[in-house]
Amino acid sequence: xxxxxxxxxxxxxxxxxxxxxxxxxxxxxxxxxxxxxxxxxxxxxxxxxxxxxxxxxxxxxxxxxxxxxxxxxxxxxxxxxxxxxxxxxxxxxxxxxxxxxxxxxxxxxxxxxxxxxxxxxxxxxxxxxxxxxxxxxxxxxxxxxxxxxxxxxxxxxxxxxxxxxxxxxxxxxxxxxxxxxxxxxxxxxxxxxxxxxxxxxxxxxxxxxxxxxxxxxxxxxxxxxxxxxxxxxxxxxxxxxxxxxxxxxxxxxxxxxxxxxxxxxxxxxxxxxxxxxxxxxxxxxxxxxxxxxxxxxxxxxxxxxxxxxxxxxxxxxxxxxxxxxxxxxxxxxxxxxxxxxxxxxxxxxxxxxxxxxxxxxxxxxxxxxxxxxxxxxxxxxxxxxxxxxxxxxxxxxxxxxxxxxxxxxxxxxxxxxxxxxxxxxxxxxxxxxxxxxxxxxxxxxxxxxxxxxxxxxxx
Amino acid sequence: xxxxxxxxxxxxxxxxxxxxxxxxxxxxxxxxxxxxxxxxxxxxxxxxxxxxxxxxxxxxxxxxxxxxxxxxxxxxxxxxxxxxxxxxxxxxxxxxxxxxxxxxxxxxxxxxxxxxxxxxxxxxxxxxxxxxxxxxxxxxxxxxxxxxxxxxxxxxxxxxxxxxxxxxxxxxxxxxxxxxxxxxxxxxxxxxxxxxxxxxxxxxxxxxxxxxxxxxxxxxxxxxxxxxxxxxxxxxxxxxxxxxxxxxxxxxxxxxxxxxxxxxxxxxxxxxxxxxxxxxxxxxxxxxxxxxxxxxxxxxxxxxxxxxxxxxxxxxxxxxxxxxxxxxxxxxxxxxxxxxxxxxxxxxxxxxxxxxxxxxxxxxxxxxxxxxxxxxxxxxxxxxxxxxxxxxxxxxxxxxxxxxxxxxxxxxxxxxxxxxxxxxxxxxxxxxxxxxxxxxxxxxxxxxxxxxxxxxxxx
Numbered sequence: 001x002x003x004x005x006x007x008x009x010x011x012x013x014x015x016x017x018x019x020x021x022x023x024x025x026x027x028x029x030x031x032x033x034x035x036x037x038x039x040x041x042x043x044x045x046x047x048x049x050x051x052x053x054x055x056x057x058x059x060x061x062x063x064x065x066x067x068x069x070x071x072x073x074x075x076x077x078x079x080x081x082x083x084x085x086x087x088x089x090x091x092x093x094x095x096x097x098x099x100x101x102x103x104x105x106x107x108x109x110x111x112x113x114x115x116x117x118x119x120x121x122x123x124x125x126x127x128x129x130x131x132x133x134x135x136x137x138x139x140x141x142x143x144x145x146x147x148x149x150x151x152x153x154x155x156x157x158x159x160x161x162x163x164x165x166x167x168x169x170x171x172x173x174x175x176x177x178x179x180x181x182x183x184x185x186x187x188x189x190x191x192x193x194x195x196x197x198x199x200x201x202x203x204x205x206x207x208x209x210x211x212x213x214x215x216x217x218x219x220x221x222x223x224x225x226x227x228x229x230x231x232x233x234x235x236x237x238x239x240x241x242x243x244x245x246x247x248x249x250x251x252x253x254x255x256x257x258x259x260x261x262x263x264x265x266x267x268x269x270x271x272x273x274x275x276x277x278x279x280x281x282x283x284x285x286x287x288x289x290x291x292x293x294x295x296x297x298x299x300x301x302x303x304x305x306x307x308x309x310x311x312x313x314x315x316x317x318x319x320x321x322x323x324x325x326x327x328x329x330x331x332x333x334x335x336x337x338x339x340x341x342x343x344x345x346x347x348x349x350x351x352x353x354x355x356x357x358x359x360x361x362x363x364x365x366x367x368x369x370x371x372x373x374x375x376x377x378x379x380x381x382x383x384x385x386x387x388x389x390x391x392x393x394x395x396x397x398x399x400x401x402x403x404x405x406x407x408x409x410x411x412x413x414x415x416x417x418x419x420x421x422x423x424x425x426x427x428x429x430x431x432x433x434x435x436x437x438x439x440x441x442x443x444x445x446x447x448x449x450x451x452x453x454x455x456x457x458x459x
Numbered sequence: 460x461x462x463x464x465x466x467x468x469x470x471x472x473x474x475x476x477x478x479x480x481x482x483x484x485x486x487x488x489x490x491x492x493x494x495x496x497x498x499x500x501x502x503x504x505x506x507x508x509x510x511x512x513x514x515x516x517x518x519x520x521x522x523x524x525x526x527x528x529x530x531x532x533x534x535x536x537x538x539x540x541x542x543x544x545x546x547x548x549x550x551x552x553x554x555x556x557x558x559x560x561x562x563x564x565x566x567x568x569x570x571x572x573x574x575x576x577x578x579x580x581x582x583x584x585x586x587x588x589x590x591x592x593x594x595x596x597x598x599x600x601x602x603x604x605x606x607x608x609x610x611x612x613x614x615x616x617x618x619x620x621x622x623x624x625x626x627x628x629x630x631x632x633x634x635x636x637x638x639x640x641x642x643x644x645x646x647x648x649x650x651x652x653x654x655x656x657x658x659x660x661x662x663x664x665x666x667x668x669x670x671x672x673x674x675x676x677x678x679x680x681x682x683x684x685x686x687x688x689x690x691x692x693x694x695x696x697x698x699x700x701x702x703x704x705x706x707x708x709x710x711x712x713x714x715x716x717x718x719x720x721x722x723x724x725x726x727x728x729x730x731x732x733x734x735x736x737x738x739x740x741x742x743x744x745x746x747x748x749x750x751x752x753x754x755x756x757x758x759x760x761x762x763x764x765x766x767x768x769x770x771x772x773x774x775x776x777x778x779x780x781x782x783x784x785x786x787x788x789x790x791x792x793x794x795x796x797x798x799x800x801x802x803x804x805x806x807x808x809x810x811x812x813x814x815x816x817x818x819x820x821x822x823x824x825x826x827x828x829x830x831x832x833x834x835x836x837x838x839x840x841x842x843x844x845x846x847x848x849x850x851x852x853x854x855x856x857x858x859x860x861x862x863x864x865x866x867x868x869x870x871x872x873x874x875x876x877x878x879x880x881x882x883x884x885x886x887x888x889x890x891x892x893x894x895x896x897x898x899x900x901x902x903x904x905x906x907x908x909x910x911x912x913x914x915x916x917x918x
Contacts, residue, residue: 282815316617402676
């Protein structure tokens, strides 16, 4: 098998690959909106047909509690060859505000070397690069250098939990490594391999004070205002040093290894540019003292308030003491914090802070485990080499701040490393109007995936 | 003139008065919501028509910066008779949460001797009792015992300032006393004459953090969450002793006179019943230490949070760091606090608390002066007698906790006593779902108003 023929095939196939991706993108497979259920099915079937047409076997839909997973494989590399599982998702985010799109979200349009449409970068385009890489091997050489499995879900954007499905099908999904292309470069010159995802515990606290809304004229000063209780409790969840003030919260946090910390410190980072261009606030928060910005995003746990419901928030004025207030808070977690244990500590702290003037309910809305991948794992090193070969660039290792529950599920349930090898750019407008995917990154992603499979075979 | 014929007329008129009030209540004259502007006009015109139909003269709408005042008078009692000005308001509070109303807020419904609808007690029903009392005199006797003026505004619930209008029309409004029926009994057995109103400064603080909403996965821990800023600032506005923590806030607060404090102490007050039946919370707030519950409501200044807008407050979860948060806060003031000065101190405190990570705007939405009335004034004594005659009950003097900016304006600008003679009950659910007005109190209020006019004539 010569890799050169495979790369040449992929090069000649550029136009066909672009056209096929455009067809895939035209299907508005928005997973959170029930009216798009038929589009979800169309997208799943389109992808299954594509897998069959390029020569994958056992292509079928795996039912889940939500939308189906599309599965396909090629298992003829022999028992000595490693097995790789490609994860991706065929569903997309909603498109509102739709009037801010320069070209319609489901009419893919090329401008200035970028392909614009919902799902280009997140994740249809990145996923399709993996499919196109497999096709290039099968058409040019009639074989893949590894055993390959595709596991492509349809509810990544609607927060469904795939843990039970992965557990149920663990024999089918058995592999030596998982690869996910659903992320972006650090910047245009630097690919990034994410070696961690944060976990999450999303909590809701309901504070019930008076039986009904009261007038502050008649009851201010004697009825304890649940909004007052809310702000005092919430303010008490951080200490003066920017740390989360929940007893036990940091107990299972593993320190960031010194070598990783040093490597992160060497990655160029323009704090003022980050503040101006990404955050756009007058100043950045000093946050948890003793940690750099990158460390605070990826390697330290945080707590954020997302909303406080209750009282009057319209224009004008209403002097109400609300009967009931609902607080939404989430905590981002790092290894080895357990989201269930953190939810328990949070509830314990809230109950400790709650005054006797109110009744409290604490609910856990979702939980996700954090995960890290050892960057010395051979699969990770195969990805490093693939970026050099496919893009001519040296990747860096960074831990991501977001939560990808599926990553932790693969690591925990399949006991394998997960390679987060993204091809997007930071300004791809994921979840926003005018989502795009750079075409050089699309074609470079196909080549990098070809190299990655080849490198995996020689491990 | 015999008062007996007037009272008899009013008794026979009960059904008609109830039906007319129901008509008035059907008009959703919510003054804070711009979409109800046409309803405000309908309510003003309905009231003007009613005044004309009962025989008042010079009925017209007085334009203001906001909604018009409805004016009407009867000036034929002669120069020797005293002149009484009745103040009320035809606008009502918003109705949200609408789904908690047992019967729709603008479909008045009688249940268990109570009339349920938005505005029944606050203030259409109480105001209408005064109109019905005037009608009874004019129809039964063809004359009133006093010169009477009605001055009924349409923006009491939206905090418009009537000071300039009263000042401009001070000749038209000249009188010997103002009477206001926009308050409630102390309890079902005890009418209350309010000898004070608290002032108010209603503030809005806008906190601008990031340029746009951010994802807590990517920016939690480095972008300062404006909701975090909000809760910390708000929590810092009270100290551990329940006092308002704004430097200078208490500087001009006059101590409550010892004799008034003792008289209040003698009024029976069942704290547990108040907690259970009026507040309905698991416990009362200890509030400002060193003051009784009644003192904290009527004679001490307070600060309440009314709403915190920003982020995600719907069902489910969204991990947003909002770009922008708006806080609504009001402070109730007592003599001699000046609302303008208090607003300035509030803004100064907020700016002192604001971190450099956000931009702050502070807006004053409304201001009202506090006021007290000397309970030895003859008009007050006429009201004491009227309650004995109309309800067969002995009233007590208490300072009210609410703010009626107009009371301070009448006292300051017309130099007359203001008689706050309310007919409602403490559980009337003002500003809340299921507002009601007890029908015995409606009819008793009409009789008491008849007696009051009669008593005023013999001063």
